[in-house]
Each structure stands twice: as structure tokens, then as C-alpha cells.
Amino acid sequence: MDFRDSETVLGPQSADLLPASATTAVKIVIVGGFGVGKTTLVGSVSEIRPLTTEETMTQAGAGIDDTAGVELKTATTVAMDFGRISIGDELVLYVFGTPGQERFWFLWNGLFEGALGAVVLVDTRRLEVSFDVIGRLEDRGVPFVVAANTFPESPSYPLDELRAALDLPDEVPIVQCDARTRESSRDVLMALMRHLYNLSAPPGR
Numbered sequence: 001m002d003f004r005d006s007e008t009v010l011g012p013q014s015a016d017l018l019p020a021s022a023t024t025a026v027k028i029v030i031v032g033g034f035g036v037g038k039t040t041l042v043g044s045v046s047e048i049r050p051l052t053t054e055e056t057m058t059q060a061g062a063g064i065d066d067t068a069g070v071e072l073k074t075a076t077t078v079a080m081d082f083g084r085i086s087i088g089d090e091l092v093l094y095v096f097g098t099p100g101q102e103r104f105w106f107l108w109n110g111l112f113e114g115a116l117g118a119v120v121l122v123d124t125r126r127l128e129v130s131f132d133v134i135g136r137l138e139d140r141g142v143p144f145v146v147a148a149n150t151f152p153e154s155p156s157y158p159l160d161e162l163r164a165a166l167d168l169p170d171e172v173p174i175v176q177c178d179a180r181t182r183e184s185s186r187d188v189l190m191a192l193m194r195h196l197y198n199l200s201a202p203p204g205r
Contacts, residue, residue, distance in 0.1 A: 023090045027114050028192060030097040032121035033129025037149040038097040039081050041121060041179035045186055046083025046095065080111055093189060117196050118144040119188055124154045127165055134166060145173040145195050147188045
């Protein structure tokens with residue numbers, strides 16, 4: 001399953017139209033703590049101009065949003081990010097990014113409605129901001145994969161150590177990624193699709 005080339009992200013509006021051959025659409029959600037790169041991933045992988053709801057951070061969030069480790073961040077998602085990517089000629093993924101601040105988590109209910117699965121994006125410098133996110137997915141019974149986003153100053157850990165630190169069961173895939181690059185972000189989505197396929201396959205296949 002190859003992804004359709006999408007160098008037309010900034011092209012004419014007609015490039016945003018679904019191909020006539022598309023027959024199946026799948027909704028997936030990108031989740032994670034504050035500042036882990038969700039908006040970047042959606043923007044890098046989308047074949048259309050992504051919809052973002054980023055707003056400038058103000059003093060209103062001081063003392064409420066935990067900005068430890070991302071003190072230089074100046075904008076944040078307040079509702080959702082949205083992008084789209086086609087797989088082959090028939091399958092289309094609709095990709096929704098959630099806001100990371102806990103005060104906006106009430107929006108998750110709507111964003112997860114109809115979603116088949118999720119990607120948990122984590123920052124190895126701040127793994128603790130991912131614990132509650134993973135717990136919420138487990139409570140909801142949402143299938144997910146974990147992607148460790150590579151920041152220039154992030155420590156690199158073997159995947160088995162990350163799995164232990166996040167207390168992930170063996171059946172949950174975990175991958176490394178660079179959310180800034182389309183190829184790497186695409187591979188994360190493919191890891192989720194393979195995971196969903198394996199979960200739906202008959203036992204003993």
C-alpha cells in the first residue's frame with residue numbers, strides 16, 4: 001500500500017478534492033501531551049492544506065498549562081488539527097490532532113467519535129506528560145500505537161526501555177519518528193493501520 005504523492009499541498013483548491021475512486025474512509029486521531037508535535041505531524045503528512053486551530057499562548061494559561069520543557073512554545077492547538085492522506089486509490093485516512101492541554105481534553109469525546117484508532121505521540125524528554133493520555137485511551141478501549149518523536153535535543157532510548165517506562169503491553173506497537181518529515185509520519189500511520197488490521201484478523205491467521 002503506497003501513499004499517493006502529495007506535492008500539491010499548496011496547489012489549487014481542486015487538489016483538495018477526493019479522488020473519484022475513493023471508496024473507504026478511516027478516521028484516526030493523533031493524541032499526546034502538550035508540545036509533543038501533533039500539529040507538526042498532521043501538517044507534514046497531509047496531502048491537503050491542513051486545518052489548524054493554533055492560537056498564540058497568553059498569560060491566561062499561566063499556572064494552568066504545564067510548559068515545563070517547552071518554555072519557548074508560543075502557539076498551541078485549542079480545538080483540533082485536521083488533515084487527509086490517500087492510501088492507494090480507494091482508502092483515505094482522515095487525521096485529527098487533539099489539543100494537548102488537559103483543560104481542552106473535554107473536546108476528545110467528539111474527536112474520538114467514529115475513530116478506529118489513535119497514535120500517541122511522545123517526547124522522550126517528558127514521558128510523564130503521556131501517562132494520562134495513554135490511560136485515557138486504555139479506559140476507552142481505543143486501539144493505539146506509540147510514536148516517539150525525535151527532537152534535536154531528545155535523549156534516545158531503545159524501544160524496549162521506552163515500552164517499560166510507559167508500561168505498554170507487548171501487543172502495543174512502538175516506533176520512532178520525526179514528525180517534521182512526511183515519510184516518517186506516514187510510516188507511523190502505516191504502523192497504526194497494520195495494528196488495526198492485525199486486531200481484526202481471525203485468530204490463528
